[in-house]
Amino acid sequence: MNTTIALKKIRTFFRKQKRLPTYQELADLMDFASKNAAFKLAQKLISTGYLERDEKGKLIPKRLFAPLPHSGIVAAGFPTVAEEELSDLVSFDEYLVNNPDSTFILNVSGDSMIDAGIHDGDIVLIDRTQPVKNGDIVVASVDGEWTMKYYHKINGAVTLVPANKKYQKIHPKETLEIAGVVISVIRKYH
Amino acid sequence: MNTTIALKKIRTFFRKQKRLPTYQELADLMDFASKNAAFKLAQKLISTGYLERDEKGKLIPKRLFAPLPHSGIVAAGFPTVAEEELSDLVSFDEYLVNNPDSTFILNVSGDSMIDAGIHDGDIVLIDRTQPVKNGDIVVASVDGEWTMKYYHKINGAVTLVPANKKYQKIHPKETLEIAGVVISVIRKYH
DNA sequence: ATCGTTGGTGAACAAATGTTTACCCTGATT
DNA sequence: AATCAGGGTAAACATTTGTTCACCAACGAT
Known part of the structure; x- marks a missing residue:
């Protein structure tokens, strides 16, 4: 259910290991008894855009570290930090570095x-x-x-x-x- | 021998895939016919400190993206304290956003x-x-x-x-x- | 000339990995 | 009451992966 806590755990794992967990490891991480639960979780995280698969089907992080809502300008009216629109989520790595x-x-x-x-x-x-x-x-x-x-x-x-x-x-x-x-x-x- | 060119290829691979290559992939990358050659290469890169193994024996980058003796810039006084090669390892998303x-x-x-x-x-x-x-x-x-x-x-x-x-x-x-x-x-x- | 090292090939294999299929429980919907 | 979807377990399995062993060619140092 809680993909947020899952993301958190995956993030800390990735920070430590500099790689994504295997399904087995993900299962352990989440206290799942079955790899398949981890598999399904990963599917969900892919469909929500946090992970993706490379050409060989292996998991790689996508928006894992930068899901930031981008709200308007400081000046007027401003912001209840509104709904997070996927289109406005930014990865600074991509944003800042062209080459x-x-x-x-x-x-x-x-x-x-x-x-x-x-x-x-x-x-x-x-x-x-x-x-x-x-x-x-x-x-x-x-x-x-x-x-x-x-x-x-x-x-x-x-x-x-x-x-x-x-x-x-x-x-x-x-x-x-x-x-x-x-x-x-x-x-x-x- | 060409550990430098190997490092380069591994770096670009890592940048693209956000993970290290498997031995097979590394072999392909280096035009080796045998996984074992890749295995040995990895050993060397570990002993030279560019890679390391985590608890489970899997390869993870270590000094892979560390400061390199890049000509010129580091040398003379002014603006630089340290120059680092840019990588997704130092993800700005991670660096900038704690919560x-x-x-x-x-x-x-x-x-x-x-x-x-x-x-x-x-x-x-x-x-x-x-x-x-x-x-x-x-x-x-x-x-x-x-x-x-x-x-x-x-x-x-x-x-x-x-x-x-x-x-x-x-x-x-x-x-x-x-x-x-x-x-x-x-x-x-x- | 020979010896040892370096860097590679090739085959073999146990263990781990990704993935599929089938089943189960629980809470919400109808 | 019946059904359904979400989220989990369990088992099975082909493929891939890491790793080892044996062998070989090139080369520098002895």
Whole structure:
């Protein structure tokens, strides 16, 4: 009956083991005496969209970790956290990362981009294949030093602009190597 | 020998399937004709610390997605503390959401929290069960209007403080309803 | 030249796994 | 009172899986 508690147990199992339980293990987990009960449970979880099967029929997690209702805007009227609409459920992994193979994570240290809302301790996602456009925030190596700055190219001359008046603009002379473009900023409290 | 290329293939497999390959699959992946070759490969990957076995002897990833000596970026001082290869292992869903059942998403509109690095258009994760502490950013309904502000309670008197000098502090008189605590801020460019 | 190691093939096999089929109980519906 | 669906048990079974054993080719070091 309670798929919620089942999900909870499966989640903790997956967190620990980094894999989904077998039917036998799932049965144990749920105190079922029969594998088949686990099998049926899995079916239900698939039909409710929490799990799915790969090409070989094996169970893999789907929405297992991100079933978040996405309600409207803070401003007006707002929210009794309404009915959870499946269509609005979001996996952050999919939402944030378009190119998993070329994306990596950086921990931000320093306050040179604070006026862009990037604080010390934030996490930043970098795509190293994405083409750089003016106004993008990039991670770059200038004359041997790595920084994170706004990127501006005017008449062929690149300027790296910090988002903090305390720091200077940079006009790279010798080397300028772009590690990638900041595609996302994440901050977690607590 | 090519444990590097093996790791690469295993990684992409894991990213797609969200599970490790069986020995048969690993053999196929590596163009081995024999499962045993895969078995031995796995042994090696275990002894080199990339994989490990759980209590039941099943393979689980260990250092599979751990920080790699990626050229350049790690080296010189600035922005990076650690670089990690991105994987579904570090699922943002898991990382960001502790209590899936009580967490929901809001789109931020307005600039009243801009000095806290929360900009118009950002996405914010709210936990509605988490206890509110002083200094937390909360989503609250004051006298019928919903806002996002810092929460301060001094001698029983609650003050809601914006992170923008343009706006006034709020001393709720009548109703004060807290929808939840901001646990995370997400901004996506492009 | 030979020896030992590394990395692979191939076959074999017990145990575990996914899945099906049949049956049962309980609470709700009619 | 009869029926029905949901959620569980129990048993059965083909397939797959992990693992072992024996063997082999290539190669570097001795």
